[in-house]
Every structure is written in C-alpha cells, then in structure tokens.
Amino acid sequence: MAVGGNALTLADQAGTAEQIESNAAQMAAGISNLCEAGWAVVVVHGNGPQVGHLAIQQEGAVDLVPPQPLYSLNAMSQGQLGSVLVRAIDTIQGPGTAVALISHMIVDPDDPAFQAPTKPIGPFFGEAQAAAMAEQRGWEMREDSGRGFRRMVPSPRPAEMLELSAVKTLLAAGKVVLAAGGGGVAVSRDDRGHYYGVDAVIDKDSAAACLAGSLKAEMMVLVTGVDAVMVDYGTPQARAVHEMPLGLAERYLAEGQFPAGSMGPKIRAAIDFVRASGGTTVITSAERMLEALDPQSRVGTHIVPEQAMSEEAMSVA
Template structure:
C-alpha cells in the first residue's frame, strides 16, 4: 500500500473557464490546459489525488440550450443536463491532465467517473434556491427572466445577476466503492458538478432531481470517505479574507475551527462564493481533527501545500 499523502482537489469555476473569454468549449479547453499543468505539478510532488469540479456556468448553458430548442427536440431534465456537463468537463480535464503528466514522464491513468450523489428530498434547500448557474445578467435582464420563465434570480457577489437553483447537501456518493478501488494507481475525476443529484426510494431505486450540489461540499464528503490528508479548495483568490473589498480587508493565513465559525456567524463570507468553501473546510477538519483544509488560488496551489501561502484551516 502506498504511503503518499492523499489530497482531494476541488476546482472552482475560474479553473475551467475564464471570465475574459467566450463561453465556448474551445475557450474552456484552453483554460483547462493551464489548470491541468498545475494539477500535474501536484501529482509530481508525490500526492495521490482525486479531482472534483464545479459546473455552474456549464450546466446553466446546457439547460438554456435545451430549453431554447424545445420546439425542435424535447428539453432534457435538469439532472440529465448535469450529467452532460459532468461528462464533457471531465473529458476536457482527463485529456489535458493525461498530456500534462506525459510531458513530465509520469505514467498515471486519468479517468472520469459519472458520479451520482444522494440527497434528501426533504432538504430545505429545495424551498430556498441559492446555487448560481449559467450566465451573468443585468438587473433588468434578470427581472425579465424571472417574469418570463419563472427563474429565481439573485445578485452574485457584485458580478451581476444569475439564475439560482436548489443546492441540497450531499449525503452519499453512490459510486464511492469504485473511486476507492481506483484510488492508488489512478487519478479519478469524480463528483463533477457536485455529483448528479438523486434521491433514493424505499425499494433502493434512484431518480434524479433538479438541483446543483455545491462541489465544495461534495469534495469534502469525498475527502472524508477516501481518508484524505488534505482537502484543497481552489478558487480565484490566494487567501480567504474578512471585510472583503473594504479598506480594512484582512487576508487570513490560518483559521482554526473556532475562528472560522466566528467569522461565518459575523457574515464575512458571501453565500454564493466563499461561504461554502469555508464551511466545507470546517466540516472536514471537524471530522478529521488531525488533518487540514487549504483554500487558495490555482496558481498558488503547490506553494500552499508547501506552507508558503493560502489559508490553512485546522481544528485548533
């Protein structure tokens, strides 16, 4: 059995698509190439890993395309659109990561696993949608979409208005045994988009539901179940900050569980942005007091693992 440290990496939207480029598959592929160079560096540093990615912009566009073409072909259910996003994003990552590893003479297989995530039908998130998906709109455009299509729209961290859908908590990774069997000699791209949300019925059957599970919570659950040493959440910023965007903004190098809980209670972190990342990090170190979570940017990931930057979250 290998003794290499285990890490679960959660990729934020900026690791898949640039806000400065067109929302096309070709533009996404260019961003993913850069992302996979950084992931390959971590693999070459001796880490065993799994990769979890978001899908908010992508699943939103797939849903929009399906609804726009409804007069030509029947629209796909939301869970099917999530599965489609899981497949094509995973394809891009595994293709680029395989190449990045090959350039470094590192022969590690990379596979994408279509992953279902059990949620509870009674989860209160279904009554209070918060997960942003799809494109950004002006307030006027958002108001029109809410009136015409019945979408729930919400302002997203000063960047514009987006459609929001339910984001229930992940309860069980259906394919976890497959991930565990593949772990030691394969990099698995799994729980993409937080996993395809499904509910379990009394007879054991599963059926999809309209939701997007937060990929940070999905990555946390995965990290627990593969006994990861590190949960790494990659986002746009190098460190977590309190009083974000204000003259007295303070970047944080380290957070204890108690400090993180206090800052959450004080409302320092945005609901659709930093809050789920901090909460997922807290959940992981609460479950594994001897381990740590790191929140940092993609380009600083290896430096953060070496203790040079990032926000490290520990139990105490």
C-alpha cells in the same frame, strides 16, 4: 482538490470549446505538479456556467426536441468537462493517467435548500433580460455578486457518493480521479430502493468535503481567485489569515466574515472536512497551490484541527 466551473469558463468568456480546453490545460498543469510532488489526487470540479448554458440550449430547442431535466444536464456537463480534463492531464502525464467518473450524490428530498434556491448557474444577464426570462421560463433570477443577474437553483447538502468504492479502487491503481463533477448528479432513494434524479446543483466545495471526508484524505485544497482568505474585507483592517483553527473559522463564519455569495461556502466546506477527518483544508489560488501545501510557506489559508494550531494562531484566537 476542488476547482470552480468558472475556472473552465472565465467571467469574460463565452464558453466555447476552445476556451474551455485552453483553461483546462492550465488547470492540468497544476494537477500535474501535485502528482510530481507525490500526491494521490482526486479532483472535484464545478459546472455552474456550463450547466446553465446547457439549460438555455434545452429551452431554446424545445420546439424541436424534448428538454432534459436539470439532473440530466449535470450528468452531461460531468461528461463534457471530465473529457476535457482527462485529455489535458494525459497530455502531460501520459495516456491512461486520469479517469473521469460519472458520480451521483445522495441528497435529502426534504432539504430546506429546495425551498430557497441559492446556487447561481449560467451566464450573467441585465435586469430587464433577467425579468423577461423569469416570466417566460419560470426561472428564479437573482443579482449575483454585483455582476448581473443569474438563474438560481436549489443546492442541497450531499450526504453520500454512490461511487465511493470505485474512487478508492482507482486511487489504489494510481489514477488521477475526477469525481463528483459539478457536485455530482443529485439523487434520492425511494422506498423500493430506486435512485431517482433530483433537479438541483450541489455546491462543488460541499461535495469535495463529503468525498474527502469519506476517503479520509490528508488534505483538501479549495482553489479560488485569491492567494489567501481575508477577514475584515473591504475595511482598513483587512488582512490575510494564513492559519485558522477549527474554532476560529467557525467564529469568523458566525460573525458574518464570509458571505454566502463569496467565501462562505468554502469555509463551511472546510469546517465540515476538518471536523470529519482531522485533516487540513487549504484555500488558495491555482498559481500558488503546490506552494501552499507546505504549512511553513505562509501561502494560502490553512484550516486545521484545534490541536494542530500553531503559536501564531493561538495568539490570534
């Protein structure tokens, strides 16, 4: 399952330790429900708000201590949020149930994403403040979802997680595994076989698709703020779609039904996973996550292989 960093620091919150721990407790309850239902669970969490806050702290203390690169901040946020989630899960399921794994994702240094930063991190700013920060710090600031301006950083596609064998071992031992937190620390490999950090923030849904595909997972759950995916959103024809065969999901994406700044990355990640594994992707809210795992429930949106499509979906397609 993949949950956003915004689920740990809500839009109207400052991101204090107490707020993050309270939000993590709610998330842990949903994860525990999956465990009780018999699922083996791997959790990928985002880190956009948290890593952005760390970056601001680094810049603010530049006269006192040397600032650390973005890939190091990704590692810091993995440790921070992993610790909070492990404690929250263990409180419910018992000590030693959950393990947070500092994870590294290989990316292509020639990925076009490095020339066009699109991943928002950190808090929202007004236009004037954003312009001042862009000038003072050299950051690329862009309006995000009509809520203000945020810093934009590169978000390359992940190719492989270095710790995949460790995830498999922990799952076999019955652990709840937190992996690829914040999308994983972006790394590339040089001609000598040395792995070096890359300044980027990998999209957590893309990282989840990469990891879930490698694990041959039965199902990938992308947790979002709505119960199901909508098409024709913002029009009188707006409607929820509860099942999308792979071809229909690709068609909707190509038609622009899912903008890059909202549902687009989730649909792309869903398509990647279903194509690679033959499994099912479910997109739904945290509150209805367990219910949505039942394909007969008509809760959430199920993206499925073509051969798995129902008669209802065939009529829609």
